[in-house]
Amino acid sequence: MKKIFFFGTLVLSALFSCEKQPDTSRLSNAFVVSSTRSKDAQFSTYTTYFVSDTIARVSNNNSNDTIITGPAALTIVGEIKNQMNARGYRFVARPARPDLLMRTIAIRQVNAAVIYPPGWWWGYPGYPGFCDFWGCYPPFYPLPPQVYKYSVGDFITETFDLRNAESNNNLQAIWLFQLSGVLSSTEATNVTRTVDGIKQAFEQSPYVKK
């Protein structure tokens, strides 16, 4: 009996080791673009939006920078503005109380290969909290359950319903998109991939329109 058990275990172990390593050489380096929206949001009812020219930055590589500014940020945020304007929304300054508030965050994590629960970044050390000009609200995210295996870089844009925040006492994220993937050592390449990813995020979100 022991021999049968030993032999059976040996054969099964050998067979499980017959699983081939997949050939990932053809996979593109373009960012994976994922997006999600609130089921209840009526995107055509909003008119104005605001997005800052600076991008919040979160990293685990001991950098003290918490924001990204300069040409890279302007190019990336400029693409978001182009897309929003093309969808019929109008950019206004923040004190003018826009209907939609867009927040951008870039995350760079080095040497990580952990499966995180959905929205893992909200609890990430250094992730910016949210107290707006008019007060603090508990953010609500309409994310369905998803699992991401996170490794190197993410660019996240969250869009909040500012118009109804006071009456609802709830700062609701009605749309967010996330660009994920391995980062290049060249900033220009990362910026180009991010711009391409933003275009794709809008393309796969046709409901975002005035």
Add this chain to the structure above:
Amino acid sequence: MMNMKKVISIVAFMCITVSALQAQRLHNLYGLSWEVGFPTGDFVSKPSILGGKVEYRHFVKEHISVGATLGWNNFEEYVPRKTYENQDQTSAITTDNQRFVFSLPITGDFFYYFGTHGKFVPYAGIGLGGQYAAHKAYYNIYVTDDKGWGFIARPQIGTLVNLGVTNPAKLILAAGYNYSTNKSDVFRTENFQNFWLSLGISFTN
């Protein structure tokens, strides 16, 4: 004297023939085969040459064997960049991906043989059991996977090819169909099915 020699020769020939025929009465078969799979589902559709199986058959009667088979296969396919939406269309993801299915069927088998002598010994039968299957999608540097067990049925036909009257080695040629209940909620597949062809070598006693 001449007649006596003839009789002895004939008896000796008959003895050898009878013992050879008795040697063809199989008791056990141990086989190792290479298997090519042709998946029929949506998740992967590209044929795979990276399959195989080991099997044992015990002949309970001259025409009937029961036994067990342990098989495996690796299906893989590259899918260009595309957008996928969830069912209520509130979420979408755009990426290319390398899809992969590793299957490991383990079955108890029943075979009926149409004849026992001759160069070819055709048979038909079915294997029933369980199958472990791992569905995976690799994209950028990420992987999403879904693993589990299901029930499997492997109806099949084939033939043993005798390589000589007293040679215990025989070739096995076979073709069949795998139907398994391995489903994946993540990839929205209800089952996993594939046709297959196999070529193997076996040793009998």
